[in-house]
Amino acid sequence: MLLPIAVVSLLAWVWLTLFQGFFWRTDVRLPERTAPRRWPSVAVVVPARDEAEVLPASLPSLLAQRYPGSARVILVDDNSGDGTAQVAAELSRLHGGLPLTVASPGEPEPGWTGKLWAVRHGVALADEEFVLLTDADIAHGPDSLAQLVAAADASGRDLVSQMARLRVETGWERLIVPAFVYFFGQLYPFRRVNRPGGRTAASAGGCVLVRRDALERAGAPESIRQAVIDDVALAHAVKRSGGRIWLGLADRVDSVRPYPRLSQLWRMVSRSAYAQLRHNPAVLAGSVLGLALVYLVPPFATAVGAATGDPPVLGAGAAAWALMTGTYLPMLRYYRQPLWTAPLLPFTAALYLLMTVDSAVQHHRGRGAAWKGRTYPAPREERPSHGTT
Structure with a gap:
């Protein structure tokens, strides 16, 4: 079953690389500008x-x-x-x-x-x-x-x-x-x-x-x-x-x-991650599966394919991981970070997956979207009602 999953992950990366608005490029900077005739207030x-x-x-x-x-x-x-x-x-x-x-x-x-x-x-x-x-x-x-x-x-x-x-x-x-x-x-x-x-x-x-x-x-x-x-x-x-x-x-x-600490970065992400998913458990489940498929399957398939001597699984996993790594390089250059860290993106994605799940858990415990002593519930129009949203 791993081969078709690895192939789907590879196809997802081909689509993300070519058809998701070239999101990985870092050349979108301020538009061409000239001084206005009159500077507005x-x-x-x-x-x-x-x-x-x-x-x-x-x-x-x-x-x-x-x-x-x-x-x-x-x-x-x-x-x-x-x-x-x-x-x-x-x-x-x-x-x-x-x-x-x-x-x-x-x-x-x-x-x-x-x-x-x-x-x-x-x-x-x-x-x-x-x-x-x-x-x-x-x-x-x-x-x-x-x-x-x-x-x-x-x-x-x-x-x-x-x-x-x-x-x-x-x-x-x-x-x-x-x-x-x-x-x-x-x-x-x-x-x-x-x-x-x-x-x-x-x-x-x-x-x-x-x-x-x-x-x-x-x-x-x-x-x-x-x-x-x-x-x-x-x-x-x-x-x-x-x-x-x-x-x-x-x-x-x-x-x-x-x-400086992981706990601070964790709170920065988790306080709004579930809100990004409209406080919807179904969307959360889909997001977790999507993150796993896109970011975790490639290194896993690469490792399993190498360990078991399965060239198709190894090739699909390695190709997907290579696309992931390549699309991450421009962002590392923008932040002036070592390029050798690009293959670590699956580990970082796993942390984000856990942060997202934690965001949902904190929300259902009444501590969602907590920031500087305040906690914000889901807006009323986003609350599930009779199994729908």
């Missing part, structure tokens, strides 16, 4: 909850933006207990730069996630033409804002998002982080996201520039107030309302948040 909205530790490495980069037009920063303190608001005000006093407003909206109303409640408050305070939504752990190059606005203006996009380069310094970060971006691209191929007539939509929540009128047409953030995966939900809302979106990899937008 921009409000940078930073939702922050207990971020005093990372703000000194990120907020000064926003305050120091070299933007030719009118711009300001609005940091929304989401009921932090570590002095986030005070740290932000002190950093503004020390570094100067763009004007900073620090606001506190109070506890979220029922039906809102904390981040989107903070975003709602920040957007309500702004009347600028563009809003840059960026997380508190994201550091921007000095011309990041100008480049984003120029790209949106030149390409006529309503939403432009860059996936920040995550930190890869510890062994676990090197093993898991590049794979995280690789898997994201496999789910949401950037080229399909950027196709105006396509249905695929996604953005990266660490860096999302969006036109205010596009937000209003999409009814956001109110229309996505329960979303745990808010960046993908926002992109869907904007595209569904007729907006044009773009998503790509960043060159000078970096996350400064450390994830």
Whole structure:
């Protein structure tokens, strides 16, 4: 029975390599851009909850933006207990730069996630033409804002998002982080996201520039107030309302948040993995089987084929593993990681499989989507009812 399974796995990799939007390529960067005739006004909205530790490495980069037009920063303190608001005000006093407003909206109303409640408050305070939504752990190059606005203006996009380069310094970060971006691209191929007539939509929540009128047409953030995966939900809302979106990899937008231990990376993935599967046990089962077929069968078939002297099984498994390894190499180059680690992707995929299962277990225990002291249940419309969803 192993040979047909290995062949199916190989065919799956042929299809993924050639027909899944070339998800494995890392050359999708900001569209061609020229300086606008008139630089539009921009409000940078930073939702922050207990971020005093990372703000000194990120907020000064926003305050120091070299933007030719009118711009300001609005940091929304989401009921932090570590002095986030005070740290932000002190950093503004020390570094100067763009004007900073620090606001506190109070506890979220029922039906809102904390981040989107903070975003709602920040957007309500702004009347600028563009809003840059960026997380508190994201550091921007000095011309990041100008480049984003120029790209949106030149390409006529309503939403432009860059996936920040995550930190890869510890062994676990090197093993898991590049794979995280690789898997994201496999789910949401950037080229399909950027196709105006396509249905695929996604953005990266660490860096999302969006036109205010596009937000209003999409009814956001109110229309996505329960979303745990808010960046993908926002992109869907904007595209569904007729907006044009773009998503790509960043060159000078970096996350400064450390994830030195496996437990921290595990929580980062597992807190939203089951939400990605719409809290559906059937979709979870299919995803687990799919991950096993695509990522675990190739090395297993290779090992069994070599051990038993079965050339067809060995060939199918090795060919699938080779395609997997080859498509992972560009992401390792992007993250400047050793290329010899590419064949370890099945091990990383096995960890992601376990994280996904753990996400479902935690959800059914009432601890799903837990983040910084808050736990979010599945939105009502996603809850199973009488065996359906």
